[in-house]
Amino acid sequence: MHVKLAGKDLAFQIIIYVVAALMILAIIYPLWFIIIASFSNPADVANGEVWFWPRQWTFxxxxxxxxxxxxxxxxxxxxxxxxxxxxxxxxxxxxxxxxxxxxxxxxxxxxxxxxxxxxxxxxxxxxxxxxxxxxxxxxxxxxxxxxxxxxxxxxxxxxxxxxxxxxxxxxxxxxxxxxxxxxxxxxxxxxxxxxxxxxxxxxxxxxxxxxxxxxxxxxxxxxxxxxxxxxxxxxxxxxxxxxxxxxxxxxxxxxxxxxxxxxxxxxxxxxxxxxxxxxxxxxxxxxxxxxxxx
Known part of the structure; x- marks a missing residue:
């Protein structure tokens, strides 16, 4: 019984961490995307070719x-x-x-x-x-x-x-x-x-x-x-x-x-x-x- 409760606690903690990580990603990624988009070719951004790093750097x-x-x-x-x-x-x-x-x-x-x-x-x-x-x-x-x-x-x-x-x-x-x-x-x-x-x-x-x-x-x-x-x-x-x-x-x-x-x-x-x-x-x-x- 104790092992089963411990397993439930572990599963609950994993779910909490996954949800927290997704929330952090949902907040951070748009900010990061704006930054990399400011250094990217607008055509690449419009075509969906920019995700995590500029495809072509431009200032x-x-x-x-x-x-x-x-x-x-x-x-x-x-x-x-x-x-x-x-x-x-x-x-x-x-x-x-x-x-x-x-x-x-x-x-x-x-x-x-x-x-x-x-x-x-x-x-x-x-x-x-x-x-x-x-x-x-x-x-x-x-x-x-x-x-x-x-x-x-x-x-x-x-x-x-x-x-x-x-x-x-x-x-x-x-x-x-x-x-x-x-x-x-x-x-x-x-x-x-x-x-x-x-x-x-x-x-x-x-x-x-x-x-x-x-x-x-x-x-x-x-x-x-x-x-x-x-x-x-x-x-x-x-x-x-x-x-x-x-x-x-x-x-x-x-x-x-x-x-x-x-x-x-x-x-x-x-x-x-x-x-x-x-x-x-x-x-x-x-x-x-x-x-x-x-």
């Missing part, structure tokens, strides 16, 4: 992208928006989440409702645009950082983390040592909150890095536009150019457009994906700790 897609002078400027813009916007987002959302977690905060119940409502109801694009324009942020570097820095979802996650992970006894001990609220938050709470800082920082960075719609609405100055918007414009222009031509030239333009499409995916996602291995430990811990209490 035409990358060369065509990097020949665009605005690419480097937009890349710098995106890095600046992401770095400054992430720091500003943490500066705004983390203290707000901590304040809402304090039981002695006056009007705490109504403030929680105040932050929840915008998660379901938006003022709309036109009122937001008029508000942004009234404060002079249209065609301004800071329009990608300040107006959309407050995230009710991130504030609620931070609030839940502080409620479930920072015991009240620490605040009582800090008071006995003569520590005030700001000193307690800076010296005790923040060092114990690396997990939620990493999680919210990563979410904020990914959101800003992939942002293009706000730039499309609020930034007409090409020198201020981020990478995602510039890539979108280049790809649309190439597709329109290929659609307006015929014959061999149309086929060549379509192939170039496909190569640039794959290359743009790689250069726009690789930097932000490189952050995940360094933050994975804090990311998993922060999500679990932040979900203990509602």
């Amino acid at each position: 035409k897609g990358y060369n065509a992208l990097f020949e665009q002078p605005i690419i480097w400027r937009s890349y710098l813009n995106t890095i600046l928006y992401t770095a400054i916007g992430t720091l500003f987002g943490l500066l705004v959302n983390i203290p707000a989440g901590y304040a809402l977690s304090r039981k002695d905060l006056s009007g705490r119940k109504w403030l929680n409702v105040f932050y929840v409502i915008p998660m379901f109801i938006s003022g709309g694009l036109v009122p937001i645009y008029l508000t942004v324009k009234s404060v002079g942020l249209v065609n301004n570097f800071w329009v990608m950082i300040i107006p959309f820095a407050v995230s009710p979802y991130n504030i609620i996650v931070a609030r839940t983390f502080f409620q479930s992970s920072i015991p009240d006894s620490l605040w009582e001990a800090a008071q006995l040592d003569g520590s005030g609220t700001f000193r307690y938050f800076a010296r005790i709470v923040l060092p114990l909150s690396k997990a939620v800082l990493a999680v919210i920082g990563l979410w904020t960075a990914v959101g800003i890095w992939n942002q293009w719609f706000n730039a499309l609405i609020y930034l007409q100055n090409e020198n201020l536009q981020p990478l995602q918007l510039i890539l979108r414009r280049i790809l649309i222009s190439n597709q329109q150019l290929a659609g307006n031509t015929t014959g061999q030239l149309a086929a060549e333009l379509q192939q170039l457009s496909d190569m640039m499409k794959y290359a743009s995916i790689v250069i726009s996602t690789l930097p932000i994906m490189a952050l995940y291995p360094f933050l994975q430990k804090y990311f998993n811990q922060g999500v679990m700790l932040g979900s203990v209490k509602g």
Whole structure:
């Protein structure tokens, strides 16, 4: 009987490993395919001749992208928006989440409702645009950082983390040592909150890095536009150019457009994906700790 149970356990473990391996393959292979497709001849990709390695290596897609002078400027813009916007987002959302977690905060119940409502109801694009324009942020570097820095979802996650992970006894001990609220938050709470800082920082960075719609609405100055918007414009222009031509030239333009499409995916996602291995430990811990209490 014991041997039979052991056999069932072994079979179950094998099934789990096989399913896990298939799930990993389903996630990794599309990413790998995009990478190898960016270095492959589009005709080989279209004919299904590219599976695990480029059949013919080519750098035409990358060369065509990097020949665009605005690419480097937009890349710098995106890095600046992401770095400054992430720091500003943490500066705004983390203290707000901590304040809402304090039981002695006056009007705490109504403030929680105040932050929840915008998660379901938006003022709309036109009122937001008029508000942004009234404060002079249209065609301004800071329009990608300040107006959309407050995230009710991130504030609620931070609030839940502080409620479930920072015991009240620490605040009582800090008071006995003569520590005030700001000193307690800076010296005790923040060092114990690396997990939620990493999680919210990563979410904020990914959101800003992939942002293009706000730039499309609020930034007409090409020198201020981020990478995602510039890539979108280049790809649309190439597709329109290929659609307006015929014959061999149309086929060549379509192939170039496909190569640039794959290359743009790689250069726009690789930097932000490189952050995940360094933050994975804090990311998993922060999500679990932040979900203990509602």
